Amino acid sequence: MEEQSIQVELSTAKKEKPQTDQLEFGRTFTDHMFVMDYSVTDGWHNAKILPYQPISVDPAAMIFHYGQSVFEGLKAFRTPSGEVQLFRPRKNFERMNKSNERLVIPPIDEDFVLQALKKLIEIDQDWVPDTEGTSLYIRPFVFATEPFLGVAPSHQYKFMIILSPVGSYYKEGINPVKIAVEDTYVRAVKGGTGEAKTGGNYASSLIAQEVVSKKGYTQVLWLDGVEKKYIEEVGSMNVFFKIDGEVVTPKLNGSILAGVTRDSVIQLLKHWDVPVVERRIGMQELADAHEAGLLEEAFGSGTAAVISPIGALGWNGKEYTINGGKTGEISKRIYDTITGIQYGKLEDPLNWVEPITSKAKVNQ
Structure with missing residues (x-):
């Protein structure tokens, strides 16, 4: 994909952020989202960060009929010093391209979408919670949009990233x-x-x-x-x-x-x-x-x-x-170590952390 810029349209109607102790998984979404289109003639193009909103898709879009789509899931974390960081995001986009290949979806530029993700999180960084165990869940996904009822790979796709603040998975401690x-x-x-x-x-x-x-x-x-x-x-x-x-x-x-x-x-x-x-x-x-x-x-x-x-x-x-x-000793040690690295509380000996911003969290 040729190098391209990302157009940004900021929301003029910011949402009210939920209390961190009331967060549910995947129920609340931030103010903005990233969108990019694909066509056979133009490749991946029209990269934008827009206010979070519904999308318009033709009823004959091939995703509805033949299921040509893939997705990923990763998180951004708030460190004790207020910085925001990702955990091994390149592995997720690398895996996404492997999924794309299996579903006959055109590959994404992994460096470009990581750049887009970082920009999106910078814009919505106030949504990254700072209560222990909380995080910002990230959902990149791509789906076929060509209106056609024939069984074949689509010629048109949409790639998107949406963000969702999530609460602690183990509110009462880690239990088997x-x-x-x-x-x-x-x-x-x-x-x-x-x-x-x-x-x-x-x-x-x-x-x-x-x-x-x-x-x-x-x-x-x-x-x-x-x-x-x-x-x-x-x-x-x-x-x-x-x-x-x-x-x-x-x-x-x-x-x-x-x-x-x-x-x-x-x-x-x-x-x-x-x-x-x-x-x-x-x-x-x-x-x-x-x-x-x-x-x-x-x-x-x-x-x-x-x-x-x-x-x-x-x-x-x-x-x-x-x-x-x-809970076993190894299970607990792995959990404590990975989460400690994710939240910036432990050293990162295997270089897994990817910084996004060093700006302190803005008061909500």
Whole structure:
């Protein structure tokens, strides 16, 4: 994409900001958004920061009919000194282009959209909360806009970034959850779209969540879509197990999303010289490890929660309690370290932090 400028139109009607103790995830949005269009003739163009507003899309837009879209999720954090910073944003835009490739969507210029994101946050920096555990959630997404009812890649797209201040994920402290192993529905299969961050993956997962929630479980543990034996993800998170001193996570196989937090956990464990391996792991192996007293911890990893400890697994009519249903030592250490780096309270030995602004937060 040729170098282009970003037009800015500032809002003349600023919204009232909610109290930080009343923030819900994904319910409140900032004053501005970033928008950029794509056409075959002009490529990505018409980059703008505009007041947050509804968008007009043709009813025949291909996104509604064939689901050609991808999205990302990351956060901006307020440090104790009032600065605002991002956590590994380049990994998110790199992954977005991998998703784009799978969905036959034109690639974005990763450097340009990161520049646009920083500019957008600078404009809306008053929306970055400063209460412990809070942050500014960032949702970049792209979708097909060409009005056409033929099954083919669209020739027109829209790329957008919207921002949402969010409260602490763990308002009452980090607590383990109960997970049900899913043996009826599958999330994805190799060769499908499991390794892309596209809406269809999430839509197809909802029914399993509905079923297990009625049984008292928080989420599902997904098995592979072919043999239904091998562990893949937990809910919409990657998953880790500590077995006999070694941390194990399912190897990326074409149906598992390459989580940025997943990669961060792996790098951090290696930095600490904690044994960590990516490999195929079966549910029977996990059950056997539990019976032998070797299954020490289990946890999910993702942007929203960072780390979500697993206190129990329900499988084949039996419930396996892990670490006495309590948060494990490794889970807690990873959570404290990653969040400490994100909020600028700990050193950043692996150079993950990307500064946005050094300006102190404006009083609201």
